Amino acid sequence: xxxxxxxxxxxxxxxxDDEQSALTMLFGLLxxxxxxxxxPLVVKVDPNLNVILTACxxxxxxxxxxxxxxxxxxxxxxxxxxxxxxxGSAMLLSLFLLFKFLSKDLVNAVLTCYFFVLGIAALGATLxxxxxxxxxxxxxxxxxxxxxxxxxxxxxxxTKSQIIAAIPGTFFxxxxxxxxxxxxxxILGLAFSIQGIEMLSLGSFKTGAILxxxxxxxxxxxxxxxxxxxxxxxxxxxxxxxxxxxxxxTRPFSMLGLGDIVIPGIFVALALRxxxxxxxxxxxxxxxxxxxxxxxxxxxxxxxxxxxxxxxxLYIVPGVIGFLAAHCIWNxxxxxxxxxxxxxxxxxxxxxxxxxxxx
Numbered sequence: 001x002x003x004x005x006x007x008x009x010x011x012x013x014x015x016x017d018d019e020q021s022a023l024t025m026l027f028g029l030l031x032x033x034x035x036x037x038x039x040p041l042v043v044k045v046d047p048n049l050n051v052i053l054t055a056c057x058x059x060x061x062x063x064x065x066x067x068x069x070x071x072x073x074x075x076x077x078x079x080x081x082x083x084x085x086x087x088g089s090a091m092l093l094s095l096f097l098l099f100k101f102l103s104k105d106l107v108n109a110v111l112t113c114y115f116f117v118l119g120i121a122a123l124g125a126t127l128x129x130x131x132x133x134x135x136x137x138x139x140x141x142x143x144x145x146x147x148x149x150x151x152x153x154x155x156x157x158x159t160k161s162q163i164i165a166a167i168p169g170t171f172f173x174x175x176x177x178x179x180x181x182x183x184x185x186x187i188l189g190l191a192f193s194i195q196g197i198e199m200l201s202l203g204s205f206k207t208g209a210i211l212x213x214x215x216x217x218x219x220x221x222x223x224x225x226x227x228x229x230x231x232x233x234x235x236x237x238x239x240x241x242x243x244x245x246x247x248x249x250t251r252p253f254s255m256l257g258l259g260d261i262v263i264p265g266i267f268v269a270l271a272l273r274x275x276x277x278x279x280x281x282x283x284x285x286x287x288x289x290x291x292x293x294x295x296x297x298x299x300x301x302x303x304x305x306x307x308x309x310x311x312x313x314l315y316i317v318p319g320v321i322g323f324l325a326a327h328c329i330w331n332x333x334x335x336x337x338x339x340x341x342x343x344x345x346x347x348x349x350x351x352x353x354x355x356x357x358x359x
Contacts, residue, residue: 047244047254048300054242055261056293058190062197062262063269063285065129067276075203075343078210085214089222096228099235108237115188115238116173122191123169124162131165139164180237182253188239189258196262197269204341205274205324208267212317215263219311230309233257260312264292264320271324274340284337287327288320295319 076084098107132140139160146156176184202208222229233241233255242261244254272285295316303310328337 044247047246048304050244051242051254051256051300052293052296054186054190054244055256055296056289058193058261059197059265059268059292060289062194062265063272063289065194065198066201066266066269067273075201076207076211077203078207081202081207081211082214084211085218088215088218092222092228092232095232095236099232104235104237108235111236111238112177116177119173119176119188119191119239120166120169122188122195123172124166125195126191127168128162128165132161135161135164176239182243182245185239186242189242192239193258193261193265196258197265200262200266201273201342202266202270203343205270205337208270209321212263212267212313212321215259216313216317219313223309223311229311256312260296260316263313264295264316267320268292270342273342274337277340283331284324284327288324291319291321291323292316293319294323 095107141159143157143159146158148154172184172187175181176188202211219229240258242256242258244256246252246254268285268288271288275283275285295318296312298315298319299310299312302315328334
């Protein structure tokens with residue numbers, strides 16, 4: 001499918017007149033998510049409602065930003081999906097041991113430096129689509145290459161627009177590093193989540209099902225059968241989770257891990273791009289997104305009922321996969337959905353373009 005045809009399908013899917021209005025609407029939704037984050041500073045907001053609205057808006061924005069003329073740059077294979085829970089377990093256990101045997105302040109200081117750089121990149125990339133419209137076209141198109149004198153193989157490419165977009169991110173990350181305020185944590189977390197959903201691709205629904213099934217077991221094991229997950233989440237002073245203030249002095253914040261947004265989010269985004277690739281209305285995206293919302297609501301209900309931390313993927317994974325599966329079975333479109341593969345589609349487009357140039 002040609003690039004302009006993909007963009008036309010995007011306009012059809014979201015029922016917007018042009019790409020610029022789509023960007024404006026997405027930026028507005030992102031601003032709404034930020035307002036929800038800011039709201040507890042001004043008015044009393046129920047943290048449960050805040051969790052649901054913020055997470056769902058973030059997934060929605062990330063999904064639509066993932067629809068581009070070319071698929072997301074990073075595509076996961078079946079082998080990667082099968083290894084992901086094992087790699088995640090190793091990293092989680094390593095962090096647990098680091099916090100147990102080393103100074104927590106030292107570990108968090110190193111992580112703060114890492115997330116300072118990562119945060120600038122994530123915030124800049126999140127703001128860039130809206131900022132580009134106000135800058136000269138050469139600033140958006142002309143690539144600047146920076147080469148390091150003693151490392152000839154190492155080079156960095158960027159545009160002037162990316163530098164401009166990184167400026168507010170730099171000041172913001174400096175504030176986060178100095179104050180570690182929960183608001184700064186949340187805004188960085190939202191930027192990481194949106195970029196994760198936008199840039200990552202599962203490739204196919206089969207790969208997505210493998211990944212979600214593996215992380216379903218991973219989340220249950222580390223939350224219910226060990227103290228590792230909860231301990232790391234409380235000790236890890238970095239924007240890997242969203243914090244929502246509560247009125248309970250014994251539990252000042254409700255937490256939602258970014259993995260509970262990004263991992264299901266990339267599956268929901270795949271459903272949207274599948275709809276767009278067929279040039280049809282976003283029917284499977286709606287069912288997957290509804291499944292995510294239902295799973296998140298179920299998580300909140302069970303968490304409050306038992307007054308204990310819950311593995312969110314325990315409820316979100318069945319919701320997302322179950323709603324999507326029920327919808328495609330009802331429509332009798334199981335085979336085409338399972339046959340969809342973004343990496344093959346991208347390869348076919350490349351071959352088609354090469355043949356046209358040869359002719």
